[in-house]
Amino acid sequence: MNSASPCVCRTQRCLAEEPLEVECDACGLDPICQVLDYAEAGSGVPEGVLLRRLPVARGETLFQANGVFSSIFAVKSGSFKTYIPSTGKGDRVIGFHQPGELIGVEAVASGSYPCTARALEPSSVCELWISRLPEAGRPNEVVQQALIQLLGSEVAFSHIVATTLIQQNGEQRLAAFLLNISHRRSERGLPESEFCLQMSRGDIANYLGLASETVSRLLTRFQNQGLITLRRKQVLLRDHAGLMSIIEPN
Structure with a gap:
């Protein structure tokens, strides 16, 4: 994660004292987390393959546009925006991400992140290092099947977002x-x-x-x-x- 700007303290809070955490079984990353046994002690998964509940300060970035792809992130708590930076007419916001949603999936195919992801509030994420999955000691076909399920669910979820926001006025x-x-x-x-x-x-x-x-x-x-x-x-x-x-x- 990259700190692109100083953390700005929250000036107003919602009714809840802290952002809600999504349950693991309702999270988009869960298919692969199950295969990795959530990287719990005794799972045999090396440290760093799956990083859980990483704190992210308000204003901190997960990745920058055009950065080399390394990880998929799942929002555990808080919220993020993704945008395409521009020096002309200003940044173009392309999405907002709630707990349980994945960030960075689009980069799997291209090998680079198409946008920048920044925290809108104090948040936490789980990070899956795709390049280190072979170190997890799980059968390739099991890991691949879990990734296919993860990506398929994300495509279906993104379709919901796109189709419900195409309106006339x-x-x-x-x-x-x-x-x-x-x-x-x-x-x-x-x-x-x-x-x-x-x-x-x-x-x-x-x-x-x-x-x-x-x-x-x-x-x-x-x-x-x-x-x-x-x-x-x-x-x-x-x-x-x-x-x-x-x-x-x-």
Whole structure:
């Protein structure tokens, strides 16, 4: 992991004292972790093949765009954003990652990371060093099957993200964004109706192709309509059906 900028202390906290940890069996990395017996004492897996619960400070990067691929990361707690740095019009945000989700999988085929991954809050990750898997002492076919399962699940999960965010207007995009986060958290066994939006309004706008002012105005509108309740970064989805009706009007 690379520290690209000094850690900035969190100025506001969500209702929970600490970020929730995802359970191992709900994590995208679990198929390979099972094969490695979670690198527990007595598993025979050499130290460093699977690194668990590594702390990541707010603002710290896991990897940089165009960096040589080495590891896949699973978010254990906290959240991250991925973006493509640019010296022209500014960085382009391409994703937000919640507990249980994988980061860096796209680099498996290309051999280099296509983006930069940065922590949005104090977080923790599990890191799988792909190049060191042969050292684990597991049969190649078992490891390969676990990797195929892991990658297949990630493709299916990414498809959910992509298809639910292709909407026509700003209101639909933002409603889909909120419901998408809710659904992804539900899939990982996390609270689905109340969560923190640790990313800035500007990052949300960048990701959705909107203006920051539009995102702020729409969030206020959703609150006035009783669809959500906002408390700084904390959001409570009060009316899932109402938000869905925006995406798919009758």
